[in-house]
Amino acid sequence: xxxxxxxxxxxxxxxxxxxxxxxxxxxxxxxxxxxxxxxxxxxxxxxxxxxxxxxxxxxxxxxxxxxxxxxxxxxxxxxxxxxxxxxxxxxxxxxxxxxxxxxxxxxxxxxxxxxxxxxxxxxxxxxxxxxxxxxxxxxxxxxxxxxxxxxxxxxxxxxxxxxxxxxxxxxxxxxxxxxxxxxxxxxxxxxxxxxxxxxxxxxxxxxxxxxxxxxxxxxxxxxxxxxxxxxxxxxxxxxxxxxxxxxxxxxxxxxxxxxxxxxxxxxxxxxxxxxxxxxxxxxxxxx
Numbered sequence: 464x465x466x467x468x469x470x471x472x473x474x475x476x477x478x479x480x481x482x483x484x485x486x487x488x489x490x491x492x493x494x495x496x497x498x499x500x501x502x503x504x505x506x507x508x509x510x511x512x513x514x515x516x517x518x519x520x521x522x523x524x525x526x527x528x529x530x531x532x533x534x535x536x537x538x539x540x541x542x543x544x545x546x547x548x549x550x551x552x553x554x555x556x557x558x559x560x561x562x563x564x565x566x567x568x569x570x571x572x573x574x575x576x577x578x579x580x581x582x583x584x585x586x587x588x589x590x591x592x593x594x595x596x597x598x599x600x601x602x603x604x605x606x607x608x609x610x611x612x613x614x615x616x617x618x619x620x621x622x623x624x625x626x627x628x629x630x631x632x633x634x635x636x637x638x639x640x641x642x643x644x645x646x647x648x649x650x651x652x653x654x655x656x657x658x659x660x661x662x663x664x665x666x667x668x669x670x671x672x673x674x675x676x677x678x679x680x681x682x683x684x685x686x687x688x689x690x691x692x693x694x695x696x697x698x699x700x701x702x703x704x705x706x707x708x709x710x711x712x713x714x715x716x717x718x719x720x721x722x723x724x725x726x727x728x729x730x731x732x733x734x735x736x737x738x739x740x741x742x743x744x745x746x747x748x749x750x
Contacts, residue, residue, distance in 0.1 A: 464561060464694075465490050471553045472523075472531055474546070478611055480538045481581065482547055485523050485531050491559050492522045492530035497589035498564030498685055498739040501534070502693040504556035505542040515542045516690045516734070518585035518662075519560065520614075535584035535613065561693050565589045565683055565739050567596075568658040574598055575653060576618075577671060579605045579640055579663020583613040585685050586662050594621035601653060602626065605640025605663065609633040641670040648678055655680060659742075662687075669747035682742035688733040695719050695735040703746035704731045712741050 472485035491501060502514040517534040525531050536543050549555070567589070568574075574593045576586045583604055593600045600623030606612040607630045618625045627635035628643040636643040640663070647653035659682035661671055668684050675682045688700035706722050706729050713720070718736050722729035728746050731737065 464558060465494075466556070466558045467491065468554050469557050471549050471551055471555065472525065473551060474549045476547075477535070478613065481535060481611075481613060482538070483520070483533060483535045484546070484549065485533045486555060486557070487525060487529075487531045488557060489530045491519070491557065492532045495519045495522070495532065495560040495588070496564040497567075497592055498585065498683075499560040499562050500693075500738065501532070501557050501559030502561060502690070503542075503546075506545040507556075510545055511540075511542045513691045514558065514693060516561075516693060518685070520584045520587050521591060521617075522588075535581060537581050558693060562734060562738050563736060563740075565660055565685075567592060568681065568683075569598070571656055571658045571681075572599060573654045573657040574600050575644070575657045575659045576600070576602045577605075577640060577644055577659055577661040577663070578603065578613075579661075579667040580607075580611070581613060582662030582664075582667075582685070583618075586660060587614060587617060589660055590618060590621055590623070594623055597622070599623070601657075603628070603640050603644055603647075605629075605643070605667070606634075607631065639667065639670070641667055641674060644671070645674050648674070658682065661685070661742075665747060668745075672742050672745070672747060675742055683739055684742050684745060685738045686733050686740060686745060687738070690734045693734045695732050698732065700733040701730040702733050702737070702740075703728045703748065704736075704740070704744050705729075705746050708741070708743040712744065 469486040469488040474484040523531040662685035719732040
């Protein structure tokens, strides 16, 4: 983990409320792994107090062998609104790379990336790694409307099949991305001998977990939470985890996971133990 002041290379709007920014940050570019994030201080001393977490979309070649990173952000509140005003030559204060990322599972015949909304930005670096390794890849992108589909051209440039769903049916499959996945599995267009990697809203992840359980498909999910500190100090980004599964996959001695006595769950810190978890580790509440 490093803290750097990075120069803005470019900052462009790509949908009505999403932007992509390239940052001159070779140190982070050389260290980041798929699924990890950076913590951004927007607006300097006059900006919001807390940093904002963003997944690293990909590494970007700049001049010579110099590397930068690219992130995609959705304008939601004050911090991201401030970021839309950034121009080439402006700077951002970054900490990263942070968190536990995806782990490529080479034991299955197909690698399936399932993204909901801005989750597409979290998964691209992994999809690129899968493509570069020559492994079979299927990408499922979900969005509200055709206008809000993110990064389809970027994913289409990789070696794999891209499928798109929209909630309103304005483009591609009419329905949720999880419904498109379920239909693909039923119709054998997607092999059940696969591993699924996913990022998106929690209701989507919960539906995905049910599908994977039905077909006995292993998966990894990136969990979204508000992260104030990003380093495990504020304890504000907890998620419920299943003690029967999480102990099989992690060194609990070096984790931040706490189990609740006489309860069938524990708590993990998304910023440190995640944001990527094995799908069987996470307990998705009914709410």
